[in-house]
Amino acid sequence: MNFFEHQARAKRRTGTLVLLMILAVLCLVTVTSLALNLLWLQFLKEMKQSPSFDWQLTAMIAAVVFLVVIGSSMGKHSELKAGGKVVAKRLGGRLINLHPDGLEEQRLLNVVEEMALASGTPVPQVYVLPDAGINAFAAGFTPQEAVIGVTRGAIMVLNREELQAVIAHEFSHIYNGDMRLNTRLVAIVHGILVIGLTGEAMANGVNQAGRLAQNRVGGLAMWSGLALILLGSVGTFFGNMIKGAISREREFLADASAVQFTRNPAGLVGALKKIGGYTASSKLDSAFSSEYSHLYFSEGATLSVYGQSATHPPLSTRIRRLEPGWDGRLPTIEAIELPAEPARSGLDSSGVFSRQSQATSALVFDLNAIKQSIASIGSPNAQHLLAAQAALVSLDPALQRSAHSTTGTQALVYGLLLSANDAMRRRQLAQLDANSPAEVFGCLQALQKQLAALDPNLRLPLLDLSIPALQQLDKKACKQFMDNLRQLIDADDQVELLEWTLLRIVQRNVEGLPAPEYKWGLFQRSEELAVLLGALASAGQKTAQQAQLALAHAWTGLPFAQPQPAEVDLEHLDAALVRLRQLMPEERPTLLQAMARCVCYDGQVTVAEAELMRAVADVLDCPMPPLLSPAAPQPASTQAPVTSPQTTTL
Numbered sequence: 001m002n003f004f005e006h007q008a009r010a011k012r013r014t015g016t017l018v019l020l021m022i023l024a025v026l027c028l029v030t031v032t033s034l035a036l037n038l039l040w041l042q043f044l045k046e047m048k049q050s051p052s053f054d055w056q057l058t059a060m061i062a063a064v065v066f067l068v069v070i071g072s073s074m075g076k077h078s079e080l081k082a083g084g085k086v087v088a089k090r091l092g093g094r095l096i097n098l099h100p101d102g103l104e105e106q107r108l109l110n111v112v113e114e115m116a117l118a119s120g121t122p123v124p125q126v127y128v129l130p131d132a133g134i135n136a137f138a139a140g141f142t143p144q145e146a147v148i149g150v151t152r153g154a155i156m157v158l159n160r161e162e163l164q165a166v167i168a169h170e171f172s173h174i175y176n177g178d179m180r181l182n183t184r185l186v187a188i189v190h191g192i193l194v195i196g197l198t199g200e201a202m203a204n205g206v207n208q209a210g211r212l213a214q215n216r217v218g219g220l221a222m223w224s225g226l227a228l229i230l231l232g233s234v235g236t237f238f239g240n241m242i243k244g245a246i247s248r249e250r251e252f253l254a255d256a257s258a259v260q261f262t263r264n265p266a267g268l269v270g271a272l273k274k275i276g277g278y279t280a281s282s283k284l285d286s287a288f289s290s291e292y293s294h295l296y297f298s299e300g301a302t303l304s305v306y307g308q309s310a311t312h313p314p315l316s317t318r319i320r321r322l323e324p325g326w327d328g329r330l331p332t333i334e335a336i337e338l339p340a341e342p343a344r345s346g347l348d349s350s351g352v353f354s355r356q357s358q359a360t361s362a363l364v365f366d367l368n369a370i371k372q373s374i375a376s377i378g379s380p381n382a383q384h385l386l387a388a389q390a391a392l393v394s395l396d397p398a399l400q401r402s403a404h405s406t407t408g409t410q411a412l413v414y415g416l417l418l419s420a421n422d423a424m425r426r427r428q429l430a431q432l433d434a435n436s437p438a439e440v441f442g443c444l445q446a447l448q449k450q451l452a453a454l455d456p457n458l459r460l461p462l463l464d465l466s467i468p469a470l471q472q473l474d475k476k477a478c479k480q481f482m483d484n485l486r487q488l489i490d491a492d493d494q495v496e497l498l499e500w501t502l503l504r505i506v507q508r509n510v511e512g513l514p515a516p517e518y519k520w521g522l523f524q525r526s527e528e529l530a531v532l533l534g535a536l537a538s539a540g541q542k543t544a545q546q547a548q549l550a551l552a553h554a555w556t557g558l559p560f561a562q563p564q565p566a567e568v569d570l571e572h573l574d575a576a577l578v579r580l581r582q583l584m585p586e587e588r589p590t591l592l593q594a595m596a597r598c599v600c601y602d603g604q605v606t607v608a609e610a611e612l613m614r615a616v617a618d619v620l621d622c623p624m625p626p627l628l629s630p631a632a633p634q635p636a637s638t639q640a641p642v643t644s645p646q647t648t649t650l
Contacts, residue, residue, distance in 0.1 A: 025069055028192065033062035065195065073191030080183050084140030084147035085125060087183075087295065091286045093127030093149050097468035098404055104155040110392075111164050112148055113465060115171050115261075117388035119380045120373075120614060120623035122467035122509050124148050124174075132280040132335050134158065134271070137295040138170040141180050143623070144509045153280055156336050158271055165258050165267035166297055172257035175378035175623075178250045180515065182295050190291065251312050255322065263382035265322045272298075272322075276315045277330035365610045365627050367600040373614070373624045374592045384625040391461045391626070396450040399462060402443065409469035410436070410481055411443035413506060415451035416459055417488045417499055428491050435484055437477075456607045460614060461626075463502060467509045478510060497539035498608060500570060501615040504577075508619065516581040516621065522590055523560050525583065528576035529591065534568040536598045536616065540609045546602070554598035558590070577619055588622055 037058045080086055085095075100106045109126055116123040124138075124146040131151040140146040148170050155163065173179050259265045275282050275298050282298035283289070289300050299312050312318075319326050376384065392400070402408025414432055419425045433441050454462070473481060485506065489499050507513075522529065530551075537550035555562045583591065599605060599613045614624045 025066070025192065028195065029062050029065045029069070032065050032195065033058045037061065068194060069191040071191075072194040073187045076190040077184070077187035080187060081141060083145035084138070084149075084179075084183075085127075085145075087137070087139040087186075087292055088125075088127035088129075088147050088149045090288050091129055091149065091284065091292065092131075093129045093147075095472075096126050096128055097123070098406070098472065104152075107160060108150055108155050108163065108167075111160070111167050114385060114388045114392065115164075115167050117391055117461050117464060118261075118384040118625055119171060119175070120377070120618065120625045121171075121174070122464045122505075125468045125471065126150070128152055128155065129284065129286075130338070131284045131286075132338055133282045133284060133300070134275045134278055134280070134298070135282040135284060135300050136166050136170055136297040137292065137300075138173045138179050139183060139292070139295055140174075141183055142513075142515050143174050143179075143621075144512065146174050146179060151284070152338050153278075153336060156338070157274060157278065157333060161262075161264055161267035162271040162274065165262055165264065166271050168258035168261040169254045169268065169297060171261070172254040173250070176250070176253065176257070178254070185294060186292060251318070252321065255318055257379060259322065261380055261382070262385065269319055269322050269326075272315055272319050273330050274333060276319075278333045278335065280335035365605040365607075365629060366603075367596060367605070369627045369629065370596040370600060370605070370610065370613060371593075373627050374589065374596065376625045377592075377617075377622055380625040383628055387626040387628060388461070391458055394455065395458055395462060395465075396453070398447060398450050399454070400465070402447060403462060403465040404469060406469050406472050406477075407437075407439050408443050408447075409466040410440045410473075411447055412451070412462060412466055413470070413481075413502075414440075414444050414484065414488065415447055416463065416502060417485065418451070419491070424491060428488050431487055431491065432484060435480070435487070457611065459498075459502070460611050463505060467506075470506065470510045473510070482507065482511065497535055498612045498615060500573075501612065501619060504619050505615060518582060518584050520579065520582050520587075521584060522558075522587045525579055526560055527563050528579045529558075529594070530563050531568060531572050531576040532580060532616070533594060533598050535573050536595060536612070537601070538568055539612060540599055541602070550598050550601035553601045554594045557597060558594060581620055583620075588620070591620070592617060592622060592624075 088095075096105050096109060100109050105128060108128070112126050113123050121143055124140075124143075125148075127147055127149040129135075129149050129151045132153040133151055134154045134157055136148065136150045136154055138146055138148050148167065150163075150166070154166065158166065173182070255268060258268050262268075282296070282300055284296075284300045293300055296312070298315070316328070399412065402412050414436070418428055429444075432444065436444075470478075470481075485503055489503060533551050533554045534547070537547040537554070538544075541547040541550050552562070580591065595613060595616065599609050610627050614627070617624045
């Protein structure tokens with residue numbers, strides 16, 4: 001099953017989940033309203049009044065309970081829409097992208113960056129949780145909002161290969177749509193849980209009132225509270241059963257994907273065995289750990305009073321799937337004594353397309369390389385990991401350091417968009433000098449030599465490394481930064497498609513975009529497809545005639561006729577991409593293959609064209625792994641562990 005099939009399946013499973021949860025909520029509302037009505041009848045009987053079943057009262061109670069559940073779920077959903085950082089902070093996590101503390105945190109950050117570049121996605125925000133247990137999670141509604149959290153126990157106890165396998169497992173949850181589904185589960189189960197919490201509040205309130213509990217009104221309130229606690233417990237139990245059943249199945253898939261990614265099953269097996277033999281296991285100490293139990297790499301929460309069901313398969317089952325001949329023995333590892341957390345101080349559309357510059361681009365890729373990258377979307381392998389490690393080694397150390405600070409990362413993105421024309425470059429620099437903070441402009445000036453020497457093939461990796469730091473900008477700084485980017489691109493009234501696409505990548509990762517609603521077939525969006533392919537053809541070919549031939553060649557594999565020539569400018573391309581992001585997952589491979597035929601029309605795929613293809617695919621939520629040239633390094637074998645170059649072996 002490939003990336004797009006996983007996306008389609010996740011969409012269907014979301015519908016099934018919603019249906020099951022709606023049925024659970026309706027049953028819970030019905031039983032709760034009936035139970036409270038019966039308590040009311042008993043109260044009337046004790047008050048010497050003639051009781052009779054009141055359907056109107058039952059309906060009112062049902063409406064109130066339903067509104068409480070739905071309102072609580074929507075409130076939690078709204079809270080989680082701020083991104084996975086909400087979960088990480090609630091569990092006590094500390095962001096390390098800008099300021100990793102010590103070799104262990106630097107090693108973790110290196111591993112996450114390698115995995116992100118190998119999979120063609122921006123680097124997520126990375127949080128370290130203050131727990132001695134060995135665990136990790138991925139959270140967020142979209143890959144652009146994703147965070148990865150790892151416990152201090154994991155980074156202190158696991159070696160690099162084991163940590164790499166755990167991170168690969170979490171990246172699988174991001175690719176396959178699990179992360180969004182899991183976040184929705186948190187919101188739905190929270191709504192059911194609120195019924196029990198309401199009952200606890202009522203019962204505690206009556207107890208504290210003292211005398212009130214001794215009269216009949218107090219007794220009614222007390223018994224109503226206890227009934228809500230019981231019913232809330234039952235509802236949460238069944239909600240967690242649904243949550244656990246879905247989560248357990250997805251854990252097996254993530255394990256398999258992690259092995260495919262790293263080509264090193266021993267790394268994942270080693271991590272699972274260490275969890276089994278570790279005296280601190282994988283439990284988290286946070287009071288909110290049960291709420292997010294299905295997000296973790298391994299069981300992270302003890303059974304609660306609400307009957308928390310298992311969200312992960314048994315460790316022994318997971319290990320034997322990866323190592324059938326396992327003898328059942330586990331290493332005995334004493335829980336580590338964690339060092340104190342370090343104290344931290346507060347640190348820091350319109351236009352015309354120009355032809356893509358070919359001056360610095362060499363022929364390095366072919367159609368097969370692009371097809372291989374498309375086929376690997378959502379399932380990168382060890383070759384892609386080696387390519388990502390090679391890219392990190394190739395980056396100038398000054399550029400890498402700048403990508404991990406809010407000041408330096410702004411300078412880097414500005415530098416990527418500076419014109420190669422000296423006169424235009426001076427004009428752009430004058431604009432930045434007037435409109436950007438002095439420290440940012442000073443950093444840009446200091447990095448000009450390194451940026452000028454940057455291999456075009458490293459533009460996207462450098463941008464991906466910069467995303468977490470850009471996401472830390474406050475609203476005022478972010479607005480100024482985005483305004484400056486637009487001014488840079490508009491300065492010469494000639495917008496290269498790659499420049500425009502880089503801007504869109506920054507926008508959706510920093511400003512954010514809503515998750516797309518999958519509802520269209522490609523045939524229904526043929527006009528938008530013509531705009532996109534026309535833009536790619538215009539940017540990649542030297543003449544208008546060649547662009548028309550490239551567009552016609554791209555259309556040869558499509559099962560429907562080419563529409564009338566569309567106007568290709570930024571305004572139309574923006575609108576086209578918004579609609580194309582709503583394509584059904586199963587339609588996207590056909591779209592990507594048409595893009596590949598367009599880029600490869602003349603048989604000369606330059607670095608600039610290849611990266612343009614990847615950048616546009618990223619905007620369409622199809623993260624393509626790095627393209628592999630014929631000279632790409634090969635893993636020694638499918639079972640050999642993947643080790644990093646020496647400069648990244650922290």
